[in-house]
Structures are given as C-alpha cells and as structure tokens.
Amino acid sequence: SQLAEENSWALSVHEGESVTVNCSYKTSITALQWYRQKSGKGPAQLILIRSNEREKRNGRLRATLDTSSQSSSLSITATRCEDTAVYFCAPPGTGSNRLTFGKGTKFSLIP
Amino acid sequence: DMKVxxxxxxxxKRMGENVLLECGQDMSHETMYWYRQDPGLGLQLIYISYDVDSNSEGDIPKGYRVSRKKREHFxxxxxSAKTNQTSVYFCASRRTGMNNQAPLFGEGTRLSVL
Structure with missing residues (x-):
C-alpha cells in the first residue's frame, strides 16, 4: 500500500562519479521526502521537496520533482564511501499520518 | 538532544515466548510508529499511535499488539513469538500537525526468534 516506490533495486558507480535514484508516486502529494538509511541505522531524512518546487539542493544532493509525471529523482554528485546506503522516497504521510515506504534503492561504490 | x-x-527468543520491544522519545511527539524491515521488503508499517491509548493498525498488524500509556513510550x-517474526524493528516519532516534518527513527531492535 506504499504511495511511492524507487525504480531501481540497486545502483553502483565508481567513487567520485554521480548517481541518480528515481522514484514514482501514485497520488497527488503536497511534498516528497527522500531518506537515507545507512547499515545498522534507522532512516534519516535528506531532502524535502514540496509540490510547488521543481528542484531542491542540499550540498552534493539535488532532488527534482515532476508532478505531471508523478516522479522524482535524487542525484548525488562526487560520490563518497559515506554515501553507501539504501535510499527511499516517501510522501510525508500527513493527514492520516500513514507514512509508508517502498523497498528502497541500495547504492554502493564499485571497488 | 532529540532522540528515539x-x-x-x-x-x-525461542518460538512461543513473549516479546516486549520498548521505544522512548523525549520530544513529546504525539505520533509514533512501529515498522519491521526484512531484506528485500523495505519498511513495513505495523502500528501507528496518535497519542496515549489512540492506536491504529498499519499494514501488517497480525501477530502484534501495542501499548501506549505515556506519550513518551510506545x-x-x-x-507467543513465531520464527517468521525474526526481523529488525524500527520505532519512529513525529509531532502531529507539523506539515511535512519527517519522523525521527530509532536505531532498531534486531529480533531473532529461534
């Protein structure tokens, strides 16, 4: 019953390269949150992008939102070892507060 | 320091034993969640609590129950635990009414039922 899902199970790039995680969502949203979950930890929010924003940046992270195609992306530039994690997208779950997640995209560096 | x-x-635990997982937060957040996470399945919502004694089933409540007698604890x-309840369990909390605020997650409890 998740409202948003990442489009890839896993992605790998060489350190220093860029990577993009894509997400599709099913319903009209007021915003979309991107989370990162490192091994052995709980998820933590990276970026919140609102429905009236097309792009949002936070350091090496860039999120985009296309409400016409109900899709979003999270790009990471100059990837580092510390970026290795599982990335999730999810609408905030306000109103009913039913915050649900997809399976996530596992990002790793090619040795 | 905000923390779950x-x-x-x-x-x-052995199959058939009772299990109690505890979660606490010091931010007086009204809404709290329990999730389980299994490899390849992502985070699955078990229960939501909107405040003391105001709990609601999530997507996979079967085999679980919750208790919230104080706002800070869930x-x-x-x-009678089952082997298929072996998983990592995450608790999260969020202030109700804060539009778009992301919940804060705990570090998880890794449960093995043998």
Missing amino acids: TQMPRYLI SLILD
Whole structure:
C-alpha cells in the first residue's frame, strides 16, 4: 500500500562519479521526502521537496520533482564511501499520518 | 538532544515466548510508529499511535499488539513469538500537525526468534 516506490533495486558507480535514484508516486502529494538509511541505522531524512518546487539542493544532493509525471529523482554528485546506503522516497504521510515506504534503492561504490 | 531510543538493541527468543520491544522519545511527539524491515521488503508499517491509548493498525498488524500509556513510550508486544517474526524493528516519532516534518527513527531492535 506504499504511495511511492524507487525504480531501481540497486545502483553502483565508481567513487567520485554521480548517481541518480528515481522514484514514482501514485497520488497527488503536497511534498516528497527522500531518506537515507545507512547499515545498522534507522532512516534519516535528506531532502524535502514540496509540490510547488521543481528542484531542491542540499550540498552534493539535488532532488527534482515532476508532478505531471508523478516522479522524482535524487542525484548525488562526487560520490563518497559515506554515501553507501539504501535510499527511499516517501510522501510525508500527513493527514492520516500513514507514512509508508517502498523497498528502497541500495547504492554502493564499485571497488 | 532529540532522540528515539529503542531497547533492547538485540534480542534472541525461542518460538512461543513473549516479546516486549520498548521505544522512548523525549520530544513529546504525539505520533509514533512501529515498522519491521526484512531484506528485500523495505519498511513495513505495523502500528501507528496518535497519542496515549489512540492506536491504529498499519499494514501488517497480525501477530502484534501495542501499548501506549505515556506519550513518551510506545511498546510493541509479540505474544507467543513465531520464527517468521525474526526481523529488525524500527520505532519512529513525529509531532502531529507539523506539515511535512519527517519522523525521527530509532536505531532498531534486531529480533531473532529461534
């Protein structure tokens, strides 16, 4: 019953390269949150992008939102070892507060 | 320091035993969640609590029950645990009414039911 899902199970790039995680969502949203979950930890929010924003940046992270195609992306530039994690997208779950997640995209560096 | 604390962090139980997972937060957040996470399945919502004694089933409530007698504490109970309840359990909390605020997650409890 998740409202948003990442489009890839896993992605790998060489350190220093860029990577993009894509997400599709099913319903009209007021915003979309991107989370990162490192091994052995709980998820933590990276970026919140609102429905009236097309792009949002936070350091090496860039999120985009296309409400016409109900899709979003999270790009990471100059990837580092510390970026290795599982990335999730999810609408905030306000109103009913039913915050649900997809399976996530596992990002790793090619040795 | 805003934090969600889960206890214990690791737990091994035998099938049929009762299990109590505890979650605490010091931010007076009204809304709290329990999730389980299994490899390849992502985070699955078990229960939501909107405040003291105001709990609602999530997507996979079967085999679980919850208790919230104080706003700061939210417990997950497994009566007669089953081996398929082996998983990592995450608790999260969020202030109700704060539009778009992301919940804060604990570090998880790794439960093995043998």
